[in-house]
Amino acid sequence: MIRVILNGCNGKMGRVLAKLINEEKSMEVVAGIDREIDKFDNTFPVYSNIFSCLEKGDVLIDFSHPSSIRNTLAFCVETKTPMVTATTGLSGEEMTLFVEASKSIPVFQSSNMAVGVNVIIDLAAQAANALGNTFDIEIIEKHHNKKVDSPSGTAFMIANALNETFEQKKEYIYGRHGNEDQRTENHIGIHAVRGGTIVGEHTVIFAGPDEIIEIKHTALSKDIFALGAIRAAKFITGQKNGYYNMKDLIK
Template sequence: MSKIKVGLIGANGRMGKAIIQVLAASQRSVLSAAVVKEDSVYSGFDSGIHSGIKETGIIFSSDLEEACKNSDILIDFSAHTGFAKNLEIAVANKKPIVIGTTGLSDSEKNQIKSAAISIPIVFSPNMSVGVNLLFKLTEIAAKVLQDGFDVEVLDIHHRHKKDSPSGTAQHLKEVLLKALERKEENVIYGRHGMYPERDPKEIAMHTMRAGEVIGDHTVFFFSPEERIEISHKAQDRKTFAVGAVKAAEFLKDKTKGLYNMFDVLGI
């Protein structure tokens, strides 16, 4: 059986390198295109050598239209600024796409929903298998603990990360709001200065950006008698890359629709 041909957008970034490494070892999928920004200094470089593996013969290029011709499925881990154009080209070429770009606005998320009417899409704030278990365990804990516990969320990432809170932390917030039947007005982002006693329905979001931390997320549930912590700590970006490739393979036989990693993993 022929391998699934995967075109990678944002191929020269940290996640791009990890996905190229995973695809090089995959039994089901293969890298078919490596797309970078038009002004990228990496244009013309071999994607494999840049990613620390042997030469792949797939050269970095800014031609997404050509990438679509050579690919069955696209994975997009590019910068937020190119998201809309990438999605538009995917729809025009009827190419399934996995979207791992973070920091998207509500309007851009609505663009994804509209595009999913025409093509199949996996969109998730985090592709890691472990992180998606974190989402599920957080949902279960919140439904069991309900209003008897104070809730805090902490996300820690490397000093280069631009969006804050992270997409993963934002999704944890959404999981908590739904499970606890609360609203955005119950959420605070960090603390500074003097505050009255904590509102029992408050959900607090905290962010740290330092060093080279790949990604740590913890949800805390505090009661007067006990504390529960549900954590995920990424030790290698390959955990996200493996999930992204799983998502691409999941889309192979899909014709349209919007999916998340729960669908991919069957949880």
Template sequence: MQVCDVVIMGALGRMGSMLCSMVQESDQHRLAGVVERPNAAPGLSKYECVGAGDVKDVLAKSKGAVVIDFTAPEATLATLDAALEYGNPMVIGTTGLTAEQVAHVEEAAKSIPVFMAPNMSIGISVLLDILPQLVKKLGPQYDLEVMEIHHNKKVDSPSGTALKLGQCLAQARDENLDDVKQCCREGIIGARPDGEIGLQAIRGGDVVGDHTVYFLGPAERIEVTHRAHSRSNFASGALRAAHWLASQQPGKLYAMADMLI
């Protein structure tokens, strides 16, 4: 199998460090470059590859390498623009992007191969395939809620995965999630509106990521839960995506469903 060169953004962070470690142990990937904030860049010397505080300095020496980014929306968009300039494919695991930022990513995908997923887990991808069947078979009598739990350092809420799950549920009802979602309840709120989809968030400790979808019906409820035990779950999915993306052509924004066909 052909070796895939990768550039890791935020290489000294929690996810970046894990990605670098897994790449170094892989016989299918090679660490072509690493990037970190300029004030932390000296720490990149432990990696035997090109390292810098400016992604352009790395991409200029890493032709064709797939960029993997799990950083923050603004940083990810800046990296995407650099990838566009140098023609590098890019895997995006960053969450919390606005609709305008997603539109920018979609536009970039017309020129370079881009893969974006709020959750790189294979299990979540399978769950997204199964949920519409439950929605349709159970019918409108069942209220839908999504509960997510993440560590106390997570900055966006609801999580990107919770939003993706909510979108999946809404689409199964031929609805737009933005029209039916409810992310907060407080005070005298009255009866639950028909068709509402709740998205609730809990933050605390070092929880990697738990997501539960509730189907709350008459005299019964169904709970479908996915728990991530380690970030390695997301890292391995991102590396699998990078290897797959390296042989794809631009023209659309790729997602997990494209890779798992």
């Protein structure tokens, strides 16, 4: 039985994760961490301070807020608990903390846990390699009106994968406005849409001379992200110390 500590257990993703883990025969949530400890009637103890958690977990799954990431990593390193995190909106400095922590524990980090999203990232990179600079690249991401960070972490994952193909020579342009904003071939446009209850949609557009190629992923429910995190948790519990991501899971 894999014992899970769920950070952000009372958030939208945390609730979905708790439900799906409860349906897993080989996993159970032994404790939760959340700022609002009494928001729901959970079947496991919930702590507002992660360092107050008394339960021992085989893995911690983190769907929380960037402001808590330092404490979460410190707790996992201190207790030698492998970590799976999909928290987005992180700074470059905070991202380096994962690499540092991975020297002491296994760390699995991805801005998007959906297997399908990571497939389209690979497809987009292959397309960029084949098309080169003869096609302009634009990324459009759509999410619900409660999402606070933009562009999405997934949009950055896509853009970074594309930029690797071009040896980091591309410049990211976030939306466009004005009368003197003509695109150049070294641009990757990234555009964010926020509205309604859109779970998540990412489209990569390759616009070339007289033809357009689009690669698109649409999330129909949050379950796909939770199922990916569960799969990552099962994977990471058997790994040595190190930094892992979706490429390691789906290779």
